[in-house]
Amino acid sequence: MTDPKRVPSTRSTLNRRKFLAAAGAGVAGSSLLTMLDARQAPAQIKGTTLRILQWSHFIPAYDAWYDKFAKEWGDKNGVKVRVDHIPHLEIPARMAAEFAAGAGHDIIYNGSSILTRLYYKNLIDLTDVADAAGKKYGGWIPAAKSLVEVEGRWYGLPIFYILAPMLYRKDLFDANNLKYPDTWELARVAARTMKAKGNPTGIALSQCNDANLMWRSAFFSFGGTEADPSGDHPTIDSKELREFLKFAKALFDEGMTPEVFSWDDASDNRYLASGIACWIHDAISAYRTTEDTNPPVFQNTVLGLEPQGPAGKRVSVAAPNVWMVWKFSKNQQAAKEFLAYLIDNDLEGMVQSRGYNMPYLNDRYKKPMPVIGSDPKLQILQDFPKIVAFYGYPGPSTTPIQEIVNTFVFPDMITKFCRGMALEDAIKWGAGEYRRIYAKHKV
């Protein structure tokens, strides 16, 4: 597998140049740790400019808070901070352009599509910042390092992830004596029952983020895996995949409509808000949208833990969000200092995003958590960190996985089967694409 190549270790010899380099790095590292610990900006960042590329958050209030937060940090530390917001789908193109130009923002955000392994040679090592934060806040949740770790170093700083729980209509379930969807099978039974009464369910079977995320949660809960723990080999073609695909087709045939083939990331939000859906599997933005647009539906919508697969396994695939700093940045120290400060305030970010941003640090899960800990319907979200996974599970988010995600191989395989392709043909196509893409990324 390509990324990253293991560099063979060479015999260690110490000469004057190496000694000076090591000593310099040690002094710089300890200064940074002291600085991070004291939360005091060093004099040399004063008068500099820090440029941040940020997505446009689904919760606009978060963006307003973030911009103010960044500016206040800049004012306090004598750094001029400029924050640019763009849609998250445009970030890979912007990142490629900035890399090619060797200029642009200092700090760059990645959402959902995490490109650490593509760019790590051109990103600065943030291990010291991550270690300091981990030490301070009880360590990182297990899934965090799979996003940013390359050759034992962290080239990104996970800031938050977006959960996608079950959101179901308690009133409809109760009225039809349906058990709450704690397993995927119960979810299927509910969808089958409710579709006949005009309240089907829906998970996108199109080329959008939701299709990539939601179906993977079900697949991994069925015991399936995308790659081995090293991330070197695809493991998609399995007995569990066959079981999962049969389930997915049954769920589609019995409980969904062909609308799901056309959905984008917001379609299921609208489906729930319109009062049609009996359940959806999505981020809590759907819940928040409903709160604003259809209060009666909102009052009857309940959040559930990730449904179990046949063997009782629960895996929830979340949308990760990560910060990185370009190596070409002329203000790396200010960038690190700002990110450390941002991590210190991630709970405030969670409040401002109305519970949307879930932190990666263990101590943040002390109950009750802000926003979600005080809302009885959202409290269940506090139990997710142990079951959270990302693309490539149980391996890391490698470059082949990024290509598989960005070309929608996984949801397309399900779509082909649901649209009538024979099971083995769909698997042959999907697993073939996995193998082909992995082979292309080998060096």
Next chain:
Amino acid sequence: MTVRSSTSGPDAAGARAAVVSAPVAGRARGWLHTQTSRRLAFGYLLLAPAVCYVVLLVGAPFLFSLYLALSDATVGDPAASFVGLENFRAALETDVFYTALRNSIMFTVVAAVFKGFLGSTLAFLLLQPFRGRKFVRGLVVIPFTLPISISVLGWKWMYDSQFSVINWFLSKVGLIGTYGSADWPVWLGQPHLAIAACIAVNVWRNFPFSAIVLLAGFTSVPTEILDAARVDGTNFFQRFRHVVAPMIAPILLIGLLFDTVFTLSDLGVVYLLTQGGPANSTKILPVLAYQVGIQAGALGRGAAIALFLFPLLLPLMILLLRNLKRREY
């Protein structure tokens, strides 16, 4: 062979060259001061910006994309190595490439037919004298001038599976059932409807351009010729076929050339409407190249996919330009 020492050797050659070059250089210096040479130099000077533009903004990116297509470059690793035609072979190995290729050709041809038909109809309508004609002529170019992201997002709403205004209208006039019925079209979810929907947006966006181009052509035809044809007893279609079309052929060909290039390389409409889904049924080459090259970071393979547009376009361009040149003489 015997070498004649008296006339050979570097010294002799240099002397000969000096003897020959002196009058030549003199003539050249003289020529440089003639009126012709100055006019020629001025002509090249005027041409230089255009040449620089083409070399820098067309030639260089093309050569760079060729270099990328022959390398294993990724977005994060500029140290690429030469892989020959491997990236082209990789593209040809996948079924999605053939789907994208087929869709690209079909998309361009079908859209061109509709744009040609609607564009000429609109152009004829705009030729007729009526009150507010100038205002209406201004209005019709609005779709062409709107930012693509805004106009396509508007269409995305109109094609929405649940809240489609098109479906609402069709349902109200009784052509389809109500929401949830079997005949409720899911515009972006059914493969044939999805590709038709994408083509419709492209046609809607660009047929005003066709109309404006044709209008410019129609207005350039002298009315005396049309009147003469009328006197000869020709009907509308005969006049169009035998008088107007040959006269505006250069404009038509240029319009077709632009439209083909714009449509074949149009990323926006499909990317914003479907991202190539469902299950790649609306995938076109630019979208596939973008997803593989930029989003997935495999620049080399992305560039190779994008370059497949070139052999598609080249014969057409040559054909059209040769035709155009022939008409000039």
